[in-house]
Amino acid sequence: QSVLTQPPSASGTPGQRVTISCSGSSSNIGTNTVNWYQQLPGTAPKLLIYSDNQRPSGVPDRFSGSKSGTSASLAISGLQSEDEADYYCAAWDDSLNGYVFGTGTKVTVL
Amino acid sequence: EVQLLASGGGLVQPGGSLRLSCATSGFTFSTHAMNWVRQAPGEGLEWVSSFGGNGSGTFYANSVKGRFTISRDTSKNMLYLQMNSLRVEDTALYYCAKVVAWRGGGWTYYLDNWGQGTLVTVSS
Numbered sequence: 001q002s003v004l005t006q007p008p009s010a011s012g013t014p015g016q017r018v019t020i021s022c023s024g025s026s027s028n029i030g031t032n033t034v035n036w037y038q039q040l041p042g043t044a045p046k047l048l049i050y051s052d053n054q055r056p057s058g059v060p061d062r063f064s065g066s067k068s069g070t071s072a073s074l075a076i077s078g079l080q081s082e083d084e085a086d087y088y089c090a091a092w093d094d095s096l097n098g099y100v101f102g103t104g105t106k107v108t109v110l
Numbered sequence: 111e112v113q114l115l116a117s118g119g120g121l122v123q124p125g126g127s128l129r130l131s132c133a134t135s136g137f138t139f140s141t142h143a144m145n146w147v148r149q150a151p152g153e154g155l156e157w158v159s160s161f162g163g164n165g166s167g168t169f170y171a172n173s174v175k176g177r178f179t180i181s182r183d184t185s186k187n188m189l190y191l192q193m194n195s196l197r198v199e200d201t202a203l204y205y206c207a208k209v210v211a212w213r214g215g216g217w218t219y220y221l222d223n224w225g226q227g228t229l230v231t232v233s234s
Binding site for chain 2: 002031032033035037039044045046047050051056086088090091092094096097098099100101102103104
């Protein structure tokens with residue numbers, strides 16, 4: 001089972017700001033950097049944010065990441081219909097010697 | 111352009127074996143760590159195994175340790191996952207993914223490219 005905890009769902013209307021939390025521990029988020037993945041329906045996951053707050057080339061700047069202690073957050077500003085997807089946080093875990101994913105959050109655009 | 115193409119999935123009975131392959135191109139395969147990640151139907155992502163870059167070791171999730179073996183062939187730019195003693199709960203879409211990793215104060219470790227996945231179904 002996942003060691004990173006996310007809310008199962010989040011929603012907003014077009015143009016709104018939505019925030020997703022990710023709670024971990026000292027062996028993962030507290031020590032190592034956090035990444036976020038977006039999974040559109042029926043597709044493979046795609047890297048959205050890496051190293052806590054860095055966006056890969058091509059990712060719109062309305063996606064932003066932050067981290068404090070053993071928790072991290074993903075914010076989507078100016079929500080758009082194409083942002084409707086599942087979002088996962090992830091980090092390397094030093095205790096498990098493995099990569100851990102969050103439980104996932106389904107974002108719905110109302 | 112990085113390309114990852116996973117194959118080898120299929121229907122297998124409980125207790126059976128299967129070998130997944132991931133054909134890679136567009137990057138220096140031998141210097142990058144590679145991962146297998148799976149997703150059971152309707153469920154979230156689960157990390158399965160890592161092969162370290164520059165041959166720096168292999169790592170497994172507790173759920174597959176002792177049953178699965180990750181390997182690679184750098185001459186063919188291929189990643190493999192040998193799956194033995196398969197269980198119904200191993201049923202999932204299996205993705206291969208390229209890793210970017212370095213250690214500063216802590217690990218920066220992320221999967222920057224993913225393949226399309228290959229479906230493994232374990233059922234009698």
